[in-house]
Amino acid sequence: MAILKPDSDDETPNFFLEKDDDNKKNLDFHEESEVINSSEPLTDSTIKKNPKKTRYLHMPSIALGAGIAIGCLVLGIFLANFIGEDNSQLLAEIPTITNVEKQLNVNGPDVLVKNGSPILGSVDAPITLIEFGDYQCTYCKRHFDQTHNLIMKNYVETNKVKILFKDLIVTPGKDSMHAAHATHCAKDQGMYWKYHYMLYNNWEGENTGWVTTDNLNKFAKNLDLDMNKFSKCMSENKWMELITASKRDANTLGITGTPSFFLIGPENELEKIHGAQPYDIFKVILDSHLKK
Template identity: 45%
Template sequence: MLHVPSLTIGAIVSGICIAVVVFGIGGLSGTPEPLIEKQLVEEQIEPVQITMETFFDNSSPILGNPNAEITLVEFGDYQCHFCNVYFHNTEHKIFENYVMEGKVNVIFKDYTIIGPDSVVAAHAAHCAGEQGKFWEYHNTLYNNWDGEETGWAGQENVVRFAQENNLNMNQFMDCNNELKYQNLIANSNSDAQSLGLTGTPAFFVISTNSQQVQTISGAQPFEVFERIFNSMLDT
């Protein structure tokens, strides 16, 4: 898995220069592709009016060029089967062909819909982010995926993953014990609900020039992302 230095969320917000643009969820365009299965939430959420902050706030550090023409926002759950499918089948191709080329940057947002260990894993990733290793830890979680609610993402293992990533363990443990990112994760979940999401993974492809937004639902193949990226880059 390729890694690109992660940058702060403030950089892309300033780079995009989004002011008072407000999008209704009905204005977002989706892909014509048949959906590949995704992890579903039992409760259907009614869409509401949203702003650009709904996409960019309460998120991970940026992966890639903060001034890229396109931002890919992923809502995911580390325990989600189809999020793991996307990670192994599609994500690395996007990084190699678009992120490493400086054309696309990526933001990950939590939608912890499966169980308590989803929150444990998400919180640990943000604590790793304090030490500049959010994306390394993110990758470690998916590379150790072992089913939904099987215990692999529990407290004992997230500590081991931190050790594997050579984190300062005192800082990491303090961060976890203080539940420092509990509100950020809860707010990210609220953002997902505001966007009317009913499952993971869910993606929003945002053109930083035109502020056009397109949706991709489920673990779609690379070609679906490629077609949308290229259409936005050509405009």
């Protein structure tokens, strides 16, 4: 079974949908600070069936030993299997969970994965992990440095998980938008994920001036991209509508900050992971779905 490494892209399939309306601030989550106006979303005709249930996981910054709080939605609202978190928080999330079901019915199950990246990993992997991120976001960088590579090694490269990335611009200014656009221009030459890695590996903070035209071009040259094609793509803003459509998808789902993750399990169950949780949290969640 072939694995799509970061130097190889594949077309993004459509799967399912989920929703987040957690407006609580926490140390692992970059709240949205600027709303981008956009037009009607793109559509896609290759969508799998709706998920069987939705599970929410909201952990501001807990240790693995503290346990996991899980709220379940099975064709309605059903909260169960929660450990180590106040019931009031779970009850507070009921309106959010209800809204997810409404968004599934109104918008269809493709809102979560359309307007995203190419697949990273095997297309046949039983679990899909979707990240909504911003290339300048401090906590997205933390996830990339501390968690992403371990997920790659233990789950993606073993054909258990495939990854999709969706742009959610939350940092004020235009730099994050330009960085995101550059990844899609690299995608035209089959280098989306290599450029994605290049950006995070050269990250220098939020709005510190590192996302310049010169740097974006330098990253493209380092990947041996055709610079005429890359420059033309950038100057024509070829992928801006897709990026703003991805942002609108996030708004539709009620996502207000980055990183936000959604997991689609082997039985089409959905689960939300809030913020840059440590690898051990992801491991517990992924393993729980793989054991089904």
